[in-house]
Amino acid sequence: MSNGQIIDxxxxxxxxxxxxxxxVSDLTAAHGLVPCLVVxxxxxxxxxxxxxxxxxxxxxxxxxxxxTIRLPDTTSEAELLHLVDELNRDTAVNGILVQLPLxxxxxxxxxxxxxxxxxxxxxxxxxxAGRLAVxxxxxxxxxxxxxxxxxxxxxxxxxxxxxxxxxxxxxRSNIVGKPMAQLLLNQDCTVTIAHSKTRNLAEVCREADIxxxxxxxxxFVQGDWVKDGAYxxxxxxxxxxxxxxxxxxxxxxxxxxxxxxxxHARAITPVPKGVGPMTIACLLxxxxxxxxxxxxxxxxxxx
Ligand code: NDP
Numbered sequence: 125m126s127n128g129q130i131i132d133x134x135x136x137x138x139x140x141x142x143x144x145x146x147x148v149s150d151l152t153a154a155h156g157l158v159p160c161l162v163v164x165x166x167x168x169x170x171x172x173x174x175x176x177x178x179x180x181x182x183x184x185x186x187x188x189x190x191x192t193i194r195l196p197d198t199t200s201e202a203e204l205l206h207l208v209d210e211l212n213r214d215t216a217v218n219g220i221l222v223q224l225p226l227x228x229x230x231x232x233x234x235x236x237x238x239x240x241x242x243x244x245x246x247x248x249x250x251x252x253a254g255r256l257a258v259x260x261x262x263x264x265x266x267x268x269x270x271x272x273x274x275x276x277x278x279x280x281x282x283x284x285x286x287x288x289x290x291x292x293x294x295x296r297s298n299i300v301g302k303p304m305a306q307l308l309l310n311q312d313c314t315v316t317i318a319h320s321k322t323r324n325l326a327e328v329c330r331e332a333d334i335x336x337x338x339x340x341x342x343x344f345v346q347g348d349w350v351k352d353g354a355y356x357x358x359x360x361x362x363x364x365x366x367x368x369x370x371x372x373x374x375x376x377x378x379x380x381x382x383x384x385x386x387x388h389a390r391a392i393t394p395v396p397k398g399v400g401p402m403t404i405a406c407l408l409x410x411x412x413x414x415x416x417x418x419x420x421x422x423x424x425x426x427x
Contacts, residue, residue, distance in 0.1 A: 128386035129281075131274050131357075131393045137401035140273070144408050145186035147424045151415070152187065159415035160189040161219040161245065161407075162211055166204060166230070167197035172223050175404075179221070182404050188411060191217075201230045205238050212240040218418055219245035219411035242418055245410040248299060256306045261417075263410050268304040270402025271336065271357045271393075272311070278355055278391040287312035292329055294318045294345065294379070295338030300359055304336055325349075337379035347384020356385055356392040359399050 152158055161183050165176045176192060183190035195204065204222070211220045220243045226232050236244070241251035247265040255262030279286055291313040295301035305315045318328050329335055329349035335356045337345045342362040350356055360379025365372050378395030386392050393399050409427055416423045 128389055129278065129391040130386070131278050131391050131398060133270070133274055133393055133398040134401045136274055136277060137270070137405040140402075140405045141182065141186055141408065143426065144405075144412055147412055147427065148187040151412075151421065155419070155421070157415075157419065158187070158189050159218045159411050160191065160216055161221065161411045162191045162193060162217050163221045163223060164193045164195065164204070164207065164211075165223040166195045166199050167227050169225065172225070176223055179404055179407060183408060183411070186408055188408065197227045199227075201234070204230060204235055208235065208238045212238075212243060217243065218415040219243055219407075221246050221407065243414060245407055245414055246299075247303070247410060253298070253303070256303055256310075259310055263414060264307065265299050265303045266403045266406035266410060267300050267359060267399060268307055269409070270406040271304060271359060271399050272307045273406075274393060274399065274402060275334065275355055275357055276311075282390060286334075288314070289333040290314045290316070290331055291334035291336065292316045292318060292332035293336040293338065294322075294325070294329065295336075295340070295359070297338065300338040301336075304338065304359075308334065308336075335380075339379040341379060342377045343379070343381040345380040345385065347381050347388060350380075350385045350388035352388050353390045354388065356380060356389040357399060358382070358393050358395050360395060361400060 163176050163179050165172055180190040180192050211217050220239050222235050224232055236248045239249055241249045244252055244263055247263040252262045256264055291308040293301050293304050296317050296319045305317050309315050318325055322328060326349045330351050332351060332354055335350060335354050338359040342364050358378035358380040362377050363374050364377055366375050376396050382394060413423050413427050
């Protein structure tokens, strides 16, 4: 059965934020503590500035404390590491996020490694990656976590189950592809990770009951790569130029050819308003989780 249900990530993210706001309000009333997220941005990258602004607004909107530390791109790596060290030791700070990409003279691996794993709300620290790999409680990267939430919801709405399904993930980055594979393995899926050296990619994709595209190429996954009845999660965010009667315009598209794929898929995330809105909502989720774990409080159900 393939009926191209559209997975509404924007609506799901809104509901998630409402649930998180309630948890924050309950925790604050019970313990007099407010979770605090600090976002550090180095330099003036325009896209990063927009993301950081949005993170701050959404953090405050659910009742958490948000601090943004803006540093010039002349900041040295040693100065940034010193700041991270201070934030690690500040007990009022529950989550630390250093916005990527960093200026070229800094090693993002080194900076991420310097963040305390317990405050690493991006879930990029090697300790959190290791915890996920061995199935221990930890902080999971936001985009794959949000993707899994949407997938689980779509599967449940179809009275279906994840266990035993063949999931194909196109992309093997540390922030999306690999953690997504671990999450689906933990859900008892049979997981294939495809990448730029994969042979016969179209055939591999056609085997998928669950197809996750995290490639970074506009409309790369073709409609006829999607098996009838598959669940399709499109993580891609690509800005392209299109011609309109009013002249060239820019448009955001995913890594899947949505119009062609939706006729095959049982359920599919659109771009925009699919996985995208889940990323910041999951950052708030992770901040709340980090706060609970740091204060030895039970992590609320679903967080
Ligand atoms: P990366 O560039 O780090 O990884 C891309 C992956 O795709 C690599 O593993 C690469 O393979 C693989 N790939 C590239 N070309 C091909 C090809 N021709 N055939 C098969 N595989 C290929 O990207 P990210 O994981 O960071 O991001 C992926 C997408 O998700 C992007 O569009 C990005 O904008 C989006 N994104 C969206 C987020 C959100 O909030 N929704 C957050 C993060 C990312 P190889 O390893 O062999 O090079």
